[in-house]
Amino acid sequence: MSEQQPYVKLEIENQVGYIEFFHPAHNSLPGNILAELAQTITDAGNNDDIKVIVLKSGGDRTFCAGASFNELININDEATGKVFFSGFANVINAMRKCPKFIIGRVQGKTVGGGVGLASATDYCMATKFAAIKLSELNIGIGPFVVGPAVQRKLGLSGMSQIAIDANTFYPADWAKQKGLFTQVFETTEELDEAVKAFAQNLCSYNPEAMKEMKTMFWKGTEDWDALLAERAIISGRLVLSEFTKETLKRFK
Template sequence: MEPYIHSEIKNAIGFITFFHPAGNSFPSKQLEKLVSTINELDTHSEVQILVLQSEGNTFCAGASFDELLQITDVTSGEKFFAGFANVINAMRTCSKLIIGKAQGKAVGGGVGLLAACDYVIATPEAAIKLSELTIGIGPFVIEPAVSRKIGKTAMSELALTANEWKDAKWAFEKGLYSQLATKETLEEVALTLATQLASYNRDAIRALKNVFWEGTSHWETLLPERAKISGELVLSNFTKNALKAFKK
């Protein structure tokens, strides 16, 4: 199947569904499409709540390794990682509350996407990992979003145990996940919450979203700066060799 990002509006709820055959990983074009989709739905006056979800058994495998291997200069590296910065900033500044549905594992940038949601419902299968150190870079772009949710101490543990999966219970206890549900009930639980939130005062929802994200306006410059760090590190021999080994 070809990668895609679909959007649909039902009963004041905007659903964003993404898919990529490589574990729902994100190449640049997918990241750009996700930003434009979020921004487009934000302009729809009839949309009150957004639901971010993916197809398949994995929520999101993070950055596209195929594209990372093709980066040959700092400019293209910075541009690629700026894609994740743009997505997080779009989610942060979106006037709609965003509910994340995690049906399966999330790695790297996928963890960042969940951290940028306002409320996340996950299944027990939704383990998380920040594996960036294993390939010679670090979770620089997503760190502010993840730290905002789980704190610096838990973020440090997650980043430094780069080969270790943290289960959904750990993510729930640390605050990344707001609620746990079984795979069988995930759809119903998310829809029930989204429907309830969509029935509330639109102005109150928008004001609450602003309160949730107070003190993050500097991310407009911070996240691109972090993207530059990753863009430089991805050119190292360590990273190139690690990515090739992983592909094999």
């Protein structure tokens, strides 16, 4: 497997399912990779050989730069827009419905949809390089699809702060104070050791108890299939606006 080819892969080690995604453009994810990621999470949730899931990305520097910019630029109708913005919605809903705890391993910066993925994990650990940004307002849309997941972790105050201040990377320690990250490590090596040890420890617990706990933690989100679809329609409409089209031209 070439390091420069996009991929989603699942590796099982001592009952821990490690799901890794990668794209050479700073782990910005096109629709086909997002669909594969959602399916892989669903499959891992149904796999009896897996007790705990770790979500991670390939590469050293960026956890996830959000959705594919090339696909975003080429949206010309609302139906295509809805499908595009449903990509991260489908992954977040797969994570929400997964009956197993998902541990996030965030090694570097994360933007837009990537913040949504980190927020949808059940327990998220990071390095000090894992600054976060919601940049959607910069191009004339907003973090509508990932908003519910981000707000659930950061609270309305924290989510609105980074959504409105769309130019700023907020440091990992800020994200830890707000409850997104549970621990922040100096190096990726320390992060990986901690994630592995934590996941192995969880494997010693009763799977039924963990499943019931996950259901409890996500109570109140049962409407997210419909909610995130509605949010995708809003983004799909806004991306066709003159403002956004003109803004995107400058990024080409």
